Amino acid sequence: MSEVHLRNLSKSFGTTVAVEDVTLTVPDGAFVTLLGPTGAGKTTILRLISGLEQPDAGDVVIGGRSAVDDTPAQRNVAMVFQQYSLYPHLSVKDNLAFPLRSPLLKTPEHEIDRKVTEIAEVLRIPHKLNNKATELSGGEMQRVSIGRALVRNPSIYLMDEPLSSLDAKLRSDLRIELKRIQETLGATLLYVTHDQVEAMTMSTHIGVLDNGRLVQFGSPREIYENPVNLYVAGRLGQPRINILPADMFAGSPAGARQIGLRPEHIEQGEGKESTVKRVEHLGDQIRLHLTLEGHDLVTLTDPHADLEPGDIISIQPRNPLFFDASGARIN
Known part of the structure; x- marks a missing residue:
């Protein structure tokens, strides 16, 4: 995995400023969460890191080198979205193997089998490998969607509210699972959510965003106990x-x-x-x-x-x- 640095990153869409002068570091092996309401700039930051958007200013440094001129494929990042994005006609095994069979990676079949088996064990779904995606529950589908990212060996995993479409019980269960998986793999993970419970329970670091600006960055305990302003204080805590x-x-x-x-x-x-x-x-x-x-x-x-x-x-x-x-x- 790699350390990722964002340096004075800015992005606008017409007259709308989505991200403004954001500087932060995602340490190697950390679970960093970007927290904020809709429109705060969370997803735009993920898209800038992945290369799906180009910044107006600033730099994205992955593994010690600038990636702003690299294509998404060259950046070697893995992204998980809110929707499952599975191939319904394929089995769980083939859905997990799909990224490894791309012409870019050219992974040998014996290596694909090994990685798919390994990730299925981590996700606790080895008994589902021969099932079609349409035969899975919502929680199982999201595990497979996460697994498609995990089978690769990217510089960083980018996750855009992957649990938000699940019911409360499944979200609670998968929060625990996702943190366990991240710790087991030693993965570097940047996670986006508007749910403060997800941010508090899973993260090693939290970045609180407001209208495209990074207001505060630190550990969950630091953000909760020592908020820099009223906005940050209101983002964390229940009640x-x-x-x-x-x-x-x-x-x-x-x-x-x-x-x-x-x-x-x-x-x-x-x-x-x-x-x-x-x-x-x-x-x-x-x-x-x-x-x-x-x-x-x-x-x-x-x-x-x-x-x-x-x-x-x-x-x-x-x-x-x-x-x-x-x-x-x-x-």
Whole structure:
């Protein structure tokens, strides 16, 4: 696998700026996730790395050399899309073998058999090799689609929301599987999603994008605990971070206009009185919807807590996040 560097990468489509001056490094063997809403520039970055789009400015460096003048084939990247893109008339074995049989690779048949068998074991579908693609479940089809990328030995795997079309249970199962596969193979992987749970659970690094710009890049823990601004703080965390006027509580630093309270920042038992609006029982925890001086907020409490709508509980902040009028973090 190879380390991939993006240097001051920019791309526009007419008057729409898709990617603006993005610089980041995908380390060799890392699982890097690009996180952001629709239109943030995530897929465009993948297409610029793969060579499906050409940058207006900047450089794509793969394995220590510039790739901007290379064709997609010369860049040796493997891409997995949201849709399965399988050949329905072919067996699972032939779908997995298809990339290896391209005139460009000219892989011997005995080597194809070895690689297909190996990847089928990694994907835990060796018993499906003789099935037609149309005989598979949605999760199995996506495994085969991922496997078609894995049979190759590319510089980097690029994955564009490959789990988003699956149901919640399958997404949860395949998140675990995909991370296991990446670690087993030691693969370098750049993954695109708008799902913060996928980003938090699978990644070694997260890049948060906003309107084509890279706002913050770091480990999941760093992004969650030390967001650079209000936008980043709102991208990660479930329930979402609560944003309240900073003057609601004493002790706000100079210049603070808003206070950010994640569930772990809300201490119950002392402080200001709030009213319970709604109680959500989630099994291992209870999600409380509160009203505090006309402001709504959500926090978590003990699963055995006996609370009802209308109850009054006292709360106070503990190690909260503060933001100025522009949304920038105040440390």
